[in-house]
Amino acid sequence: MKLLWTAIILMLLMACTEKPQRTSLFASDDGAARQARVTSARPMSLPDDHTSHPDYQLEWWYLTFVLEDSQERQYGLQFTLFRFATEQDYVSNWSDSQQWMGHASLHSPDNHWFESRFAAGGVGNAGVNATPFSATLDNWQWQSTTERPFPASLRFTIEDTVRVDISASPEGPYVKHGDNGISIKSAGGQFRSYYYSQPFLSATGELHIDEQVISVSGKAWYDHEWTSELARDDALGWDWFSIHFDNGDKLMAFQMHVNQEEPYTTGTYIKQDGSVTTLQETELTIRAVDTEMINDKPVPVKWNITSATNNLNITVAPFKPGQWNPGRFSYYEGRVEVRGSHPGSGFMELTGYQ
């Protein structure tokens, strides 16, 4: 009996210290070999690469906003358009083989609104146009006046309750991550993507929540990434941080989780003048320090990020609990507060934890 009690207590202890379980987010090994590859032979070229790359399996245009209203109430806003190239082994007279998914999310200190949408490519209600740049999914409209994504206006609704009307203008250069825009995401380099950002965006606009109109302003971060080398079953997810430091510098920190491998860490430190330092795996540490139970599973939401290169030692924590995006592809996406050597604010994305 003593043995039984010991076993029960041990099991309880194990349950209390349960490690976050990981599952693959965009897992699909189907046809990856038939898609275009991320290679230095085809370098990134802007502004041409602002548009869509249908030959690659995955692509997204990612916008996150850290906003405040006149009462200094904080808001976290996300708008993302995903594109998937599917293995459609027939010719359809209705749509092409691309599928589009949009995510819109708004966090106020007290509420969360989230909506997910899907659309078939080639029909006309979803897609990205090059000149002038626009990204559309039904009545979700991101419209620029030039071939570049910014300056642009963004209009979208969430759950028929929220209407967002916001403008974003660049106050600095576009930034290519990794090796001239080729971002390596695993030790062997098999996981990689084309990846650039516009971290110097100022934003202003209105949030219409029910009958209430709230004027907001703040900063935004734009990511555009495309690849055929992420959608694999052994890609278990990632932890991604985009941080606006109060001193005007920016940080992109990223940690990839690959099955049977140690997490791979990489990042980009961006000075306020736009100069870039790529942080190699040995130069950046991303360590979870606390978890939050979401859907009865632990999700690491509090992190310590350190780098000797810039004497960086910061703690990143959510500005409120429960910043979970539900839906077919569910993940953590929310606004964070940054304390330590470089205070600031930003966004955190954690995938593969449910």
Place this chain on the structure above:
Amino acid sequence: MLNRIKLLLLTLLAMARRKPWEPALIIVAVIIATAGLSSVWLINEGARQGDIASDAPSPLAGARIVASKSTSPLTRQDYVAVRKQGFTQFIATSEDSRSLVCTGSEISDEPSVLRNITLLGVDMLAAPSLMPSAAPPARQRAATGMTTFAAPGVVADINCLTEIERQTGDNLAPPLPVNGLPDNTVIISLAGFYTGTVTPQSQPLTALIAVAPISESDAKQLKDNLPAHLVFEPASAIIAKGNLSESFRLNLWAMGVLMGVVALFIVINAMLLMYRSRLPVAIRLRQLGVSARLLQAALVGELAVYCLISTPIGVFTGLIVTRQLTPVLQQTFAALFDSAFVSPSPFLLTTLAGAFVIALGALTVFSFITARQLTGALSVSALRKPGPGMLTRIILSLVAVSTTTLLVWLANSTLLALISVAAVLLAGCLLIILWLPAITQQLVKISPAHKPLLRYIIASTSALSGKTRLAVCAFFIALSANIGMNVMTDSFRQATADWLSQRLSAPAYLYTEQPHTAFENRVKGVKLVYEGFSNVGQISVEIRSFPGDDEAQQSLALSEVINNDTAQAWQLFAQGKGVFINQQLAFREHLQAGQNMTLGPVFTGRERRGSPVMPAAAVVVAGIYPDYGNPSAQVMLPISRYSPPGGFAGVVALYPETAGAISQYEEMGTVYITDDLIDLSMQTFDRTFVVTDALNVATLLVAGLSFAISISVLMLDIKPQLSVLRGMGVYQWQIKLALLSQYMLFCLITALLALPFGIFLAWVFIARVNRYAFYWVYTMEISIGVLLQSVLLSMLVVFVVLLLPLGRVSPKVDLRQEAAL
């Protein structure tokens, strides 16, 4: 006190050691009862969930946007414009009603044409709520063709295992079952729909359907924004489906209760058998000064331990068996009730609790029965009480029979009909308890004295009858229900066959996709069938055209006509003043021949949109016709009055002058010879009911096993008698044969008693349960073959289960056995 408890415990332990088969057999009885109980409950729960799931309104029944004129169809640009305006609840759909061909089914490898199935292309990607979670958006093509979905009933009807060929467009995989999809429809992604030569130009979008509610203000804004060639149609009013679903659930509930009662009988019987075995020792203990209360507590405690051990095992066994059967049941339920059999979630705690409640209930009844006996039980003879006298038995029997008759007579709802079924069974049980010993005693009296072995068999049967009455009751309930179900099913089969032969009066039928104008020049020898949809009050009704000539009059049997005058009924029908309605409508709306009713506007489409082809009108019910198995209410209109171009059902009755003349129609579609159609229909009928038979046998098996176990326990009691017989020179095989004969005689008497109750039960099922639950009745047919089959099958079940304990009996010449009670 402690010493007495210790003495009791040691005694019980010693008895269990000495006769380990007794507790073992009791445990097995309880396991069988609780396994049967949990199986039936789980099946019911699965079917109930499926019924609830299929009861939800179709996600494609919402508001819609359609083209106002066929010359300006709905286009992809229209769809994009609506979505970009923010009306994202609308998804594009397109229909193709051209027939599909299944390249191979369970029945045949020959290609078969799937008629009356609409292929509906839906922009599933735009409505994530419609996408089954099992089908990721990227995988739209299975190995055997495009992935498709359909309601479980449609999947069962199609019954296609291989590729489904489209006349145009890529081939389809057999549909996957999804609850809540529309009838007679196979759903495919719009991307898959528009393949091959099917394009948005050749086959324009049919409608933009709202898959989420649209507010009044949004609807107004949408109407204002729509271009001139599009119109907005609000969601059609939901017409009451009748109380079919509720009745179905009530039936399931009744099935569960029936099994619960059977289980209760089995457990009480097992307990009483154990008590009977323990009683001699209990009396000795009483004589030694152990109090009756302590003694009873010990006995109840012992039985409680057996229940505690065996109940969870039984529940788990039932769970495992049901799980194993689920794939089979899924198909059965889909075919029977057009609803999915959702794999039952193991609501283990509820089932366990239910099984324990039954066990506890049995223990309570046991305590009640034994309490008084034990108080005065100081000798065996003190416990032998005579049964009720003849007068008491007659009075009790009359009360039971008259109460049951009154209940059946008064039953005017499904609930009361089901209660009367229970009353019939319980009255039967009471009669068995009262009369079984008397009947067997009479048999003993008339048995010849010069045949001692035969006399012993009958006398032993008589002795057994007092001890196994409860097991016999459980067996009686199962057997009566089995006979009732078999008579009912056989009557239904016969009625269906007669009805088909009558209604399919033409020698052949053509199923065609040609418009009705193709038959304008072939007026001789053809009768076209038109269909439509309307309502009577809140009931949705199907409309069918029907000719009025002599031949047609012969083919439509009317169960009730106006003023009992068939000629007048047909005259009114031909004049368009009267209509014929089916029983389903008559029972639901309480209509009788000669009454007036208001038939709502008639539409050619099931959705009842657009302009009606006939306005609402008051009509006389000229006659009522039986319409077996049709779940829908139906109205027949004369073809002279109802033949709208859009209502042509694609069915033509052919009356060729020569047999060879049929071939001229083969180029216009598929011609079915009527005899083949009837054969096919009856095959489908038999296939559907074969599993019902299997379920009946399973119930019978549970009761039969319990019966056999009771006998096994009792057999241990009569070992000394058998040894005496062996000592007198009777061979072992003769003893075994004698034992088998007495048990089979016992079984035969029970079966003979169950026969009238089974037949009466069948009548209650048809004239009461079916009438109030499904709104149609049919004539009861009593077939000697069916009755014989039921009785012989029950005897076979008992015979088989008895072989095991009989094989174990090995009477020896040994008189040193303990005395039995």
